Amino acid sequence: MPMTEHVSSPETEYNQAPAERFRRGMLLLQHIGGPDFDGPINRLSRLSKDMARFTVEYPYGDVLSRPGLDLRLRQICTISALLAQASLQPQLKFHMEGLLNVGGTPDDLVELLFLSTAMLGFPIAIDSIGIVRDIFTERGLAFAPKEPDDGDGTDRYRRGLGTFRDLMGMDPSAFSAAFASISPELAQWSLEFVFGDVMARHGLTNEDKHLAIISMLGATGNRSELMRLHLRAAVAGGVTLPTLAEAIMQLSVYAGFPAALNGFALLGAVVEDPPDQHPTTADLHPTPVAEDTGSESRRLRRNRGLTALAATSSASGEAVVHSFDDVAPEIGGLIVEFCYGDIFHRSGIDAKTRELTACAALAARGAATDVTPLRVHIRAAIKAGARKDEIVETLLNMLPYSGYPAIRQAMILAAEEFAAIQP
Template identity: 25%
Template structure:
């Protein structure tokens, strides 16, 4: 069985322009009177003009591409489209200018078919393939394109086709202008954004960043630890959907679940170890919290020690600096948590994250959380660590 996800073999340059790969899924020797192949086109790549005496059917499974019959205007084809090509009609098909495209091609009545390959589609012909729905007029900076490609090689969003002006504004801002600021490496930046999307309940964006994270070296264990830690701050009712989404992506990547466990406590030691970690990070503040807590609320302080810190923060898989940065990211993304934000600014400083690092995190999250929450975060930061 051949997977549609495999790239296949390079298509012959005598019949194709650009980089194209073909997977033959059904061949004549399989006993069917049809031929089926998955064809992956990089952006700007395409077939020559050609025809089939038996016709052809295309099933577009990803990306955006072009289809044109001789003497007719170009059609835009997208994921989910089915193109029914009549017998003996001269045509060509391929990827669009700025987006890769994959389709399944089927030739029926194979015993009667003859494919006639004709001239290549010239650059002049191809460049006439413009449409108001295409993204060729989007002016993305070279840096924005490079940073986007680092996370999602070859990916083009559907929003780019429907809302090109917004994508131009957002991508140039988030993937060029904002990234220029601060001292975060790519991996750390992506992990902070993942924590932020969980805190906001932004499942679609989270799934994008899980794929991006895996592409830049974030491990499955780290992905899971971000999720587990978020339970203490966001609540499992919101986090469970993100766990299921991450599981699906990890399975698609061939990663076996469950990942290796990272717990360092037992039911007998979680309170002791959690309280010790709290005091190590926050010092005398913890004793004061216990002393000042009303008796009928003391159980919440114990939960913080045993559950929030004992069950989650003592786990391996992420170091203390990353965990405190994640907590800061999630808290400023939730909004209305200024008291906790201030406490964890102090905690970040204690574990070695300085003001510049925290400011870098707030800056990188700005495109995803907006200005009000970012400004609230800066206010807390300046109160705890004055300029």
């Protein structure tokens, strides 16, 4: 039954406003949702007509229908917020398809996955690549990945520095001042990986990147310092305050009013900053974060990463890397070169401890996107010499911090992995 049949005709001025909101929302939902646009709403209506009506009236009738952002940018913001929450795959697929329906491109979807690796972590991209692949297959899209950078990788630091100055409009030493002394590696990787590998890509405009990143950080929560820096950079880069306000307002739909209100508080702080707190590229201090002696070559990092991958995750890790081959092989390359070649090979902690910390982190988050990586790292922990009881104790130790539901789920996965490796 069409959803419009569930709404009574308005007879008073009081009822006319909700009816108009619903009508406007349904028209926009049809544009975004495509042929089956009202399927989810009709299914929801069988359980709660009021919830179905709310879902149309506020998100689509009140917020997404506003003129301050075009629909492509609105869908980029929506997808970014949903990626950040890591467990909303049906809604993520709906809005990824919606981006294509309103004029977005397959490249837009792939580039958002690249952004997610830097802002949200690789498990988000690992899980979401399957959704993107399904969408391309269902639509018969013959997507060809971009040709990878054919450089040797030794310019990553310089490229990152240039991208940072272009996108952020501030002195990079100020960006990393709070942690550079305790971890110069993190300061270096911030430029090499975040800005040199990810942000330097050309598939999205600077405005696209700013709005996507702000939506990711706002939906994640507890990223106030970094979100304020990105809001300030967006303003310095020419993104208008009304545009930023619309993107933050949209967080109320997909991440809740607290996230939106926090975002507006940060935007207000940026607006109230004195002018000298908004440096432009011309004001930048010429000294980089660290002396530029050239980045390590891609070949060195890749060989080191492949060695670390073989020694830890082996076949299961290789399967994750190759899962990107047909759509975004460069993300698979980043897993090898950055995750394994820059980080996992390091000797600061032994291999067993490194894998147990990975298991703890993934179990603690408890998101849908972490299921496959948790399985991979449970196997890697066993390969590194961890006993099953040590893995169990690691998971149990997370109970006070993550709660029973997350650790219960992790323990079930661990039991399945233990059973799978029985001789």
